[in-house]
Amino acid sequence: MKFLKTKIGRLRIVAFLEGLSLIILIGIAVPLKYFYQNPSLVKTMGPIHGMLFLLFVLNTVSVGIEYKWKFKETTWKVLLACFIPFGTFYVDYKILSRMEITEID
Secondary structure (H helix, E strand, C coil): CCCHHHHHHHHHHHHHHHHHHHHHHHHHHHHHHHHHHHHHHHHHHHHHHHHHHHHHHHHHHHHHHCCCCCHHHHHHHHHHHHHHHHHHHHHHHHHHHHHHHHCCC
């Protein structure tokens, strides 16, 4: 579990969890609420997703400052990812995973 030792690795975990929480919220909780009149999962997953969203934004800013990312080249792309559905998976694949590989080597 060497990815837990780096800030980028931890950001990747938060990105994954934020994306997963959105899948659960949109794919399971919202249909349960509207088709089966059961809002309990939305009431649970909504705040969890919100917390993970904020954690992703804060971690992105923290990592961006520590690694001296240029805002116009990297930081804005990573931040934008959490505003686009499933964007955290894309930014993890295209940006974060490559950065972590160079950091660990």
